[in-house]
Amino acid sequence: MTVVKKIFHAAHIYMILGVISGLYYREITKMNDFTGDTQLGVVHTHLLALGMLFFLIVLALEKVFTLSASKLFTWFFWVYNAGLALTVTMMTIHGTQTVLGATTNTAISLIAGLGHIVLTVGLILFFTTLGKQIPAKNSTGAQS
Template sequence: MKKLLNAAHLYMIVGVVGGLYYRELTKAEHFTGQTQLGVVHTHALALGMLFFLVVLALEKLFSLTASALFGWFFWIYNAGLVITVGMMTLHGTLTVLGHDSGAAISGIAGLGHILLTAGLILLFITIGKRLQAQPQASTAGAATVAHATLQDR
C-alpha cells in the first residue's frame, strides 16, 4: 500500500512541476500557441496521482496486492505513464522552441499508450480475480449477521 501512496505522491509532484515548467517556458519564449505542455500537468495528476489514490482505495477494500498480476500491472502502467508524460513534455518543449518533433517521438508516445492500456487491462483482470475471491467471505459474513439478527428477534 505504501508503494501506491508513494506513486500517487510522486505523480502529484510531477504534475505540479509540469504545470510550472509549462508556464515558465512559454513565458520565457513568448509562446502563445498550442503545445502539449499545456496538458502534461493534467495527465500526471489525473492518470498518476488520482488514479493511484483510487487504486489505493481498491487495495484497501480488495487486497489487490495479493494477486500475482498486481506487480505486473504496477510496473507496466508506471512505465507507460512515464513514457507518455515524458514524450508529451519533449514534444511540447520542441514546439515551444520552434523545432519539429520527428516520427520517433510519436512512435515512442504510442508505445507509452500501449503500455498504459496493457496496465489497465492487467488492473481489471486483477480486480476481477480479487472480487471472485471475496464473495465467499462476505457472503458468509452476511449470513452470520442475518442469522444473528433473526436470533435477536
C-alpha cells in the same frame, strides 16, 4: 516497503511531477512568448489524473479488496508506471520542441504511441487484477 506505502509513494511522486510540469509549462511558454497549442498544456493533467488520482483510487481499492494478493498486481504496477512515464516524457519532449520552434521527429510520436499502448496494457492488467479480487456473490446475495 509495504504495498500500501508503495502505492502511496507513487501517488505522491505523480502529484509532485504534476505540479512541477504545470510550472514548467507556464514558465517555458512565458519565456518564449508562446501562445499556441502545445502538448505541455496537458502533461500536468495527465500526471495528476492518471498518476496521482488513479493511484489514490488504487490505494483505496487495495485496502478494500487486497489487490496485491493477485499475482498480476506487480505486473500491473510496473507496466502501468512504465507506460505513464514513457507517455508523459514524450509529451514533454514534443511540447518543448513545439514551444521552441524545433522540428519534431517522427520517432517521438511513435514512442509516445508505444507509451500509450503500454499504459493500456497496464490498465488491462489492473482491471483483470481487480476483477479477480472482487468476491463473487451467489443468487441469494451471499458471498461465495
